[in-house]
Amino acid sequence: MSDLKAPTAASFFLYGRGSLSSSLFQWLSFHRFVHTEQILELDENIRPESLNEWLAIWRSQQAKSLQAPDGSIVFWIAAIMGVIAMSGLLAVGLGSPINLWLPLFLFAFLPLLMSLVTSTQLWRAETAPVTRKFGLLLKLLKLERHRDVLTESPRLMWPWLNWQLQRAACVFMVFALLTFFLVATFQELNFVWSSTFIQSSASMAQILSVIATPWSWMLPAPTPELVEAARFDTLGLAGEGTSYQSSQLWPFVIASMLFYGLMPRVALLILFRRQLKKRLTDSVEQSGTIEVFLNRQLQQVSQKALDVEESDAGIEHLAARVSESTSSLLGWRLSAGDAESRGLARNLGLDDWQVEAEWLASDAAVMPNPVRMMVGFWQTPTGELEDCLQQIKARNPQTELVLMEAPAAFTGSGTVGMAGEREQAQLLSWRYFAEKVTLPLVIEEAL
Structure with missing residues (x-):
């Protein structure tokens, strides 16, 4: 998520509406909001995609709690x-x-x-x-x-x-x-x-x-x-x-x-x-308050939108066997061994960005079969991956995001309730990311 950076937050609080005093008390109010672990109330149809959108929602709901005084x-x-x-x-x-x-x-x-x-x-x-x-x-x-x-x-x-x-x-x-x-x-x-x-x-x-x-x-x-x-x-x-x-x-x-x-x-x-x-x-x-706020809101949105339960009933058959014969496989920063064993058409994210941009714009990026992008379960969803998937999806409408090497609790050999808090949080991150790029999320089942 390359657009979620601190300078964006600084511009929101320091160069937005109002005076310097207004900016100060808006920041103090925001800091208090995060410190007390409060959660924004979002409409089901609202899906903020940038930090500025999250902050704008917060300001509309909470900024009046501590206003700059009239001196x-x-x-x-x-x-x-x-x-x-x-x-x-x-x-x-x-x-x-x-x-x-x-x-x-x-x-x-x-x-x-x-x-x-x-x-x-x-x-x-x-x-x-x-x-x-x-x-x-x-x-x-x-x-x-x-x-x-x-x-x-x-x-x-x-x-x-x-x-x-x-x-x-x-x-x-x-x-x-x-x-x-x-x-x-x-x-x-x-x-x-x-x-x-x-x-x-x-x-x-x-x-x-x-x-x-x-x-x-x-x-x-x-x-x-x-x-x-x-x-x-x-x-x-x-x-x-x-x-x-x-x-x-x-x-x-x-x-x-x-x-x-x-x-x-x-x-x-x-x-x-x-x-x-x-x-x-x-x-x-430098305080890290922005990151804490964003992570808490994202986790809450993922929890509500996807309604992850204690059983695997809510996964709706995410676990699936990936067939090389019925799909075109791409990878994202996978090891050489994984790339070779799965017969990837291309392992993206490792070459120079200009080289990969040329490949994504070429005819080679148009696949004959449905495309599946293979990513490691413990990788971090990034803005670079998001941009890459958007370009692939534009040329291959049938594209899926596949999580490799997921814990057994998320495959056919276990239940979601067996997963630890860290594993569930990682899955929530990927599910929110998949919703953001509007791609189906599939968990690779061990063969």
């Missing part, structure tokens, strides 16, 4: 907090100058420090349950009822929750900036500075120049004259002109908030999103 309430809370924080800061300065250090600390230096601390999560392999650190966020997102699912995948939930926090932090900063511009439109804002330890205006000008280094190429740092004019004691003794100069510090304040408050958050947002996408891709492609 709007978190973003609204962040927006309101940003408005309140900036309004409170500016309200202090209504009718009086605002200490320059307050907006720098609250909206530039403190967010920068928090961003640096959060960035350590990018390199730490977090395995602790997310409920310990993100309990409040999980409550706001209404995910507490899915606590058992979330704790199973900390490697995925840590970057996702950190990503959501950075999104909320960006909303906080954006609305704080919008509030600043709104207030500044209707009110003149004067920024001053004062310090017990920094007494020289020249030293303060140097400090502000260092702070302004990231954007100095497009916006110059405050000049020494402006810094001198914005000193609190100087402003108290100065006239209206100095007050006007101190109001010119607002570009520096905004630039500080953008470069130290907002941009690190945006960078972390991008990095956590990339980390989440990489981990989710690795989880889909």
